[in-house]
Amino acid sequence: MTLATEVLAVDRDRLWGRLMEMATVAATANGGSNRQALSDDDAAGRALFGGWAQAAGCTAETDEIGNLFVRRPGTDPEAAPILIGSHLDTQPTGGRFDGVYGVLGGLEVIERLNDLDLEIPNPIELAVWTNEEGSRFQYSMMGSAVWAGKLGLQQARDLTDVDGISVAAELDRLGWNGTRPARPSDHVAAFELHIEQGPILEAEQVQIGVVTGVQGLRWFTIELGGFPAHAGPTPMAGRKDPAMAMAAVVTEVYRAVAAKGEWARATFAQFNSTPVSPNTIPETLTCTLDIRHPDGGVLDEMEKEMRAIVAARCDDIGVTHRVTLQNDSAPVHFADEVVDAVERSAQAVGLSNRRMISGAGHDACYVAMHCPTAMIFVPCEAGLSHNEAENITAEQAANGAAVLLGAVRRIASV
Ligand SMILES: [Zn+2]
Structure with missing residues (x-):
């Protein structure tokens, strides 16, 4: 079977089922989630994800600031990994999809490759970045900022919440004090799949946002x-x-x-x-x-x-x-070849798409400092995010994951 030209769908029900199951971890009264960074609830979300990743045959490593990397091995020992990442922490009255979708969409890519026994030369590393939201510990995209060298490890460890509890104390308590150095390694390309968090795609009835940079x-x-x-x-x-x-x-x-x-x-x-x-x-x-x-x-x-x-x-x-x-x-400009891989993948899957800019910051901004990076957006209902009512459909979730899968295969040339 030659898969190079064949478009692969993802398992919509598996992806949606996991999104809904994750949303039950620290669910809020109005249908959202409250898994603030480095809390027991954040840890419960990670444990649920970690079990799925392990069952999918991935190994796991935590770095010095608690970023979690799960890895699907590649067939070529020389090939650099492809990085996919987002976050599982939420705002205090957060929705079910901000960040979570990027992590579970990445896991669905790994699952689908496994389903098909499709070996690829490059390992896939799926990152769960620590404290993206910056609400409990007030530094947004903290884990990826430390990884990228934008924020010092000690400065991040010294951040405290309103009760005076430090990041360092929570890393210790949760056992997230990993030995992997919190700095970039040689990833060949990076992707972040995310809900748009704005109204443009829905208003224009476009299925995929090909994100070329960040404001x-x-x-x-x-x-x-x-x-x-x-x-x-x-x-x-x-x-x-x-x-x-x-x-x-x-x-x-x-x-x-x-x-x-x-x-x-x-x-x-x-x-x-x-x-x-x-x-x-x-x-x-x-x-x-x-x-x-x-x-x-x-x-x-x-x-x-x-x-x-x-x-x-x-x-x-x-x-x-x-x-x-x-x-x-400063504005972030994503890498042409990774943006092209996303765009061509969306076209191949047969989804309407447009190039666009992200109005919000994402972990991908810091990843892009060290690695050719792009983002994929899917529409969200009424453009609403950082809100318990944040919503997408199972179809929209599957669309974005299918585009991610195709883009990963383009980078790996399989
Ligand atoms: Zn996010």
Whole structure:
């Protein structure tokens, strides 16, 4: 049998059954899951997954930050492994699919290869990254960040939750303190399968998102300084009112960002003023601004325009201003050959597809620093995620896993 040109389906019922079974581990009242990183519930989810992986003939290894790697051997001792990864931890009121789908979809690829006795030269390593969500221990994509060298191992171990419990203590308690070094080895390519977490695929009725990269983002604080005075006797003209300047800034920044196309984003939040009084013109008014775009050059333009708008609108009425960059995360561009493998696989399986950018961060962002990487998205209901109502269909789950299976075979040339 030559399988090279044959499209392989996956076992939809097995994949769906496992997604539903995983969702029973720390299920929430409204149909979601609460398996926060490094908790007993997270460990219970991993134990369930580990049993399935072992039954599928995989070996398992844990690295120094608790990332779990299960491995299907390849036939060529020289061939580098293909990496598939995502996460099993959830938000406190998380859904059933964010992360979980990528792990169990990866396991389904291994199961399907086993079903067919299809040996491939490359080992397949399926990674369960530690603490992707960053809710209990506040560093998103922590495990993959340590693996990639973006975050120091000790810094990660020192992170604490609200009760003062450290990552290090939990790694010890759970026995996740592995001996495998938390750093990249020689993977030939990497994939992450994920729900879209946005509304585009569903709205366009497209079955597969071929993800070419991840938005770059910059976080700013904006601090405006006015002159406090009585809200009643002080005429509107001539006030040094930071709220007036801010109103113009917000309006103009939204307008400028809208002109930057489909992927540009701007989000103002965390407005605070002092003094805490309803009848005094504020002395200070601060907020945060999150801007995003997949192109670093456009992000530069967005920042420059925003700074010019703040300066002009504040100078108009004599309000002082300070804009501080707090966080700068560069756009991620996935590897052409891995993106192509996903796209050609989707076409071969006969699924409608489009290239797109991820608006959210994923472990794949850090993996891509060291290894040619791409992501596969499937639509989710109403674009909803980080919510107990997060939903996909069994069909959609099977579609994404079939595309992943085809893409893995393309990389392995089998
Ligand atoms: Zn996720």
